[in-house]
Amino acid sequence: PGVPGVPGVPGVPGVPVVDVPPVKGQVEFSTMFIQAILNIIGGLYNIVVQFLTDPVESFLQILVIFLAFLLIWLLCKFKDKVIFLLTGDSNVHFDHLDFLAKLLELFCGSGEWTRSCCCGYNIVTRFGQGMGIISNPVRISNIAVGDLPVVGRHNFYVAVECKTDPEMVTSVQEQKHPKVVQFPESLCVRLRRNPTEHRLRITVRHQRDLGHATLCEAYFAASRILSFCDKELGVQRFQMRSLDDFAGAHDTPAWISLKFSFAGKGLEQHIDEAPDDLVGSYVFASTPQVWNEEHQDGLSIAQFKTEVPLLDTHGHAVHEPLEETIRGLNCCRACLHGTSRFIWGFALWGMLIFSLVRLYASTCFSAYKLYAKAIQGDELWDNVTLPFTLDSLNRIEEYCDEEVTCPEFAEIAEAVNSLVLPDMRKRDVRRCCPSKERVLEVCKEPPGGQAPYFLRTIVRRSFNKDIGHNGFMCTEAACRVHMESFIRNDGLIVSLFFGLMLLGCLIRMMNNYCIQCVKDATARRHHDGESYMQDRTPRSNRAKGTMMTKKEPAQCSCDIM
Structure with a gap:
C-alpha cells in the first residue's frame, strides 16, 4: 500500500507522509496567540460568573x-475650559524649552554680569539662543490679507x-471688502531656533456682533520663519487654508502677505537688548535703561522719571518717591535679604553636607566593623576566605544579628571575659562584638589590603547586589569621624539647624x-512739606482747585515692598 519508496500514513493506503519540521518561531507565536x-475567554467567563453571582455589585463596578x-x-x-476654570487662563x-531656559538661568544667572x-x-542669552532654548525677537510687518472666503x-x-505666549491681534479694520484688507501694525513674536518649537499660527477673523468667526488659517514652522529672516x-x-465652515465659498484661495524680519538696528535693537540688571543700575546710576523715539541714546531710570513725570489717567501730576530714596531702600533690602538668604543657604547646605558626611562615615565604619567581625587576628570564620x-x-x-547580643560595653575586652558563658559562646560574642580599638586597627590595615567601598556597602545592604570595587573607597578618616561624639549628637545638630533658620527669619x-x-x-516729610506749601497758597488759587507743589516729588502712599 502507498507509493513505493515513500513511507505512507498508517491506515491510509496511497497517501505519502511528508515530514516538515515545524519552525520554532511559528510554534512560539501560535502558542502565545492561543494562550x-x-x-481573554477566561476573563470574560469570570466576569459573566461574577455578574450572575452578584449583579448589583458588578453593575456598580462597571x-x-x-x-x-x-x-x-x-x-x-x-x-x-477646565484650565480656564481653574486658573482664569485657557x-x-x-x-519643555521653558524648563531648559529656567535651568540655564538657574546655573548661569541672567547673564548681565557678562556685559562688562x-x-x-x-x-548667556546669546548662548541660549544658539542652543534653541531662548527666543529670538521676530517682527511681522506689512500685513495684508485677500480673497477671504x-x-x-x-x-x-x-x-x-x-508657542505658549498670549494671543496677539491687530486692530480691527472696519467695513472692509474681503478682496484685500491691509493692517498698519507691526507685531513682534519670539521664536526659538529649535526643531521642537511650536508652530506659529496666523488666523484671519471676522468680528461679529457676538463673538467672532475664524475664516482661514496658516501654520509656519519656527525654523522656517527664522530662515526667512536670515x-x-x-x-x-x-496661501491660507479656509476652515470647514467657509471652504468653497470663494473661487480663489485666501492669502496673506507679510514680512518676517529680525529687530532692526537702532531703537528696536536697543529696546530688545536693554540691560535689566537692577544691582548694576543702582551701582552705576547713569546706565541707560530706557529708550524711546524721543530719546534714541537712552536714559537712566532717574533721568527718565525727571523727563517724563508721572500722571494719572486724567493727566494730573502724581507724587512718587525720588529715585535716590528708592535706590537706598532697595540697597538696604538687598543687603538684608542677601544676609538672610545666605544664612538659610548655609543652614540647608550645611545640613545636607553633614548628612552626607555622617552617612559616609557610619556606612564605612559599619563595613570595617563587619570586616573586624569576619577576622580576629589570623583566625577566620568557617568557609570564609580573603577577599571577602x-x-x-x-x-x-545574619549570624551575629540573630545569635549574639552584644553587651552594653562590648568595646571593653574585660566586659566579654566577665560574662558567664561557655567558651564557644564567648568566642562568638568576641567575634560579633569587636571593640572600637579593633575596628580602628582594621581601618588602618584592611584585610587583604582591600578597603570596603561606600556605594558597594549601601547596594549590598539595600538590594543584596555586588557592584564590585566601585563607589568611593572608605578611608581611615571615616572611622575617626564616626567616633566623634558630635557626629552622633542628633539634638545638637537639629538645634543648630533650626537656630540658623530662625536667625534668618x-x-x-x-x-x-x-x-x-x-x-x-518719608511719607511724613512729604505730608509736612505739602501742608506747608498749601498754607502758603493763596485762597483764590485754592478755590480754583490749583495747588502749588514742591519741585521734588515726594513719597507715594503705595506699598513698594
Missing part, C-alpha cells in the same frame, strides 16, 4: 469604570498665536520693619 485567546473613562474623555476634550504658558567683559553683550463688507482682524526675503505672500565575598559577609552579619523681619520705618518717615 492570549484562552486568557458604572464606576464607565464614569472614570467618561471623566477622562471630558477633561481631554474640554481641557481649555492656556498653559510653559513647555563681552563688549556689552549678554553671552466671505461675501460682503465686514470687520476683519488678524490673530497670531506663538535670508532677508522681504514681503512674501502665503558578598555571601560570606551576609552570612556573618528674624533678620528678614527686622529688614521689613526698618524699611517700613523709612517709608513712614
Whole structure:
C-alpha cells in the first residue's frame, strides 16, 4: 500500500507522509496567540460568573469604570475650559524649552554680569539662543490679507498665536471688502531656533456682533520663519487654508502677505537688548535703561522719571518717591535679604553636607566593623576566605544579628571575659562584638589590603547586589569621624539647624520693619512739606482747585515692598 519508496500514513493506503519540521518561531507565536485567546475567554467567563453571582455589585463596578473613562474623555476634550476654570487662563504658558531656559538661568544667572567683559553683550542669552532654548525677537510687518472666503463688507482682524505666549491681534479694520484688507501694525513674536518649537499660527477673523468667526488659517514652522529672516526675503505672500465652515465659498484661495524680519538696528535693537540688571543700575546710576523715539541714546531710570513725570489717567501730576530714596531702600533690602538668604543657604547646605558626611562615615565604619567581625587576628570564620565575598559577609552579619547580643560595653575586652558563658559562646560574642580599638586597627590595615567601598556597602545592604570595587573607597578618616561624639549628637545638630533658620527669619523681619520705618518717615516729610506749601497758597488759587507743589516729588502712599 502507498507509493513505493515513500513511507505512507498508517491506515491510509496511497497517501505519502511528508515530514516538515515545524519552525520554532511559528510554534512560539501560535502558542502565545492561543494562550492570549484562552486568557481573554477566561476573563470574560469570570466576569459573566461574577455578574450572575452578584449583579448589583458588578453593575456598580462597571458604572464606576464607565464614569472614570467618561471623566477622562471630558477633561481631554474640554481641557481649555477646565484650565480656564481653574486658573482664569485657557492656556498653559510653559513647555519643555521653558524648563531648559529656567535651568540655564538657574546655573548661569541672567547673564548681565557678562556685559562688562563681552563688549556689552549678554553671552548667556546669546548662548541660549544658539542652543534653541531662548527666543529670538521676530517682527511681522506689512500685513495684508485677500480673497477671504466671505461675501460682503465686514470687520476683519488678524490673530497670531506663538508657542505658549498670549494671543496677539491687530486692530480691527472696519467695513472692509474681503478682496484685500491691509493692517498698519507691526507685531513682534519670539521664536526659538529649535526643531521642537511650536508652530506659529496666523488666523484671519471676522468680528461679529457676538463673538467672532475664524475664516482661514496658516501654520509656519519656527525654523522656517527664522530662515526667512536670515535670508532677508522681504514681503512674501502665503496661501491660507479656509476652515470647514467657509471652504468653497470663494473661487480663489485666501492669502496673506507679510514680512518676517529680525529687530532692526537702532531703537528696536536697543529696546530688545536693554540691560535689566537692577544691582548694576543702582551701582552705576547713569546706565541707560530706557529708550524711546524721543530719546534714541537712552536714559537712566532717574533721568527718565525727571523727563517724563508721572500722571494719572486724567493727566494730573502724581507724587512718587525720588529715585535716590528708592535706590537706598532697595540697597538696604538687598543687603538684608542677601544676609538672610545666605544664612538659610548655609543652614540647608550645611545640613545636607553633614548628612552626607555622617552617612559616609557610619556606612564605612559599619563595613570595617563587619570586616573586624569576619577576622580576629589570623583566625577566620568557617568557609570564609580573603577577599571577602558578598555571601560570606551576609552570612556573618545574619549570624551575629540573630545569635549574639552584644553587651552594653562590648568595646571593653574585660566586659566579654566577665560574662558567664561557655567558651564557644564567648568566642562568638568576641567575634560579633569587636571593640572600637579593633575596628580602628582594621581601618588602618584592611584585610587583604582591600578597603570596603561606600556605594558597594549601601547596594549590598539595600538590594543584596555586588557592584564590585566601585563607589568611593572608605578611608581611615571615616572611622575617626564616626567616633566623634558630635557626629552622633542628633539634638545638637537639629538645634543648630533650626537656630540658623530662625536667625534668618528674624533678620528678614527686622529688614521689613526698618524699611517700613523709612517709608513712614518719608511719607511724613512729604505730608509736612505739602501742608506747608498749601498754607502758603493763596485762597483764590485754592478755590480754583490749583495747588502749588514742591519741585521734588515726594513719597507715594503705595506699598513698594
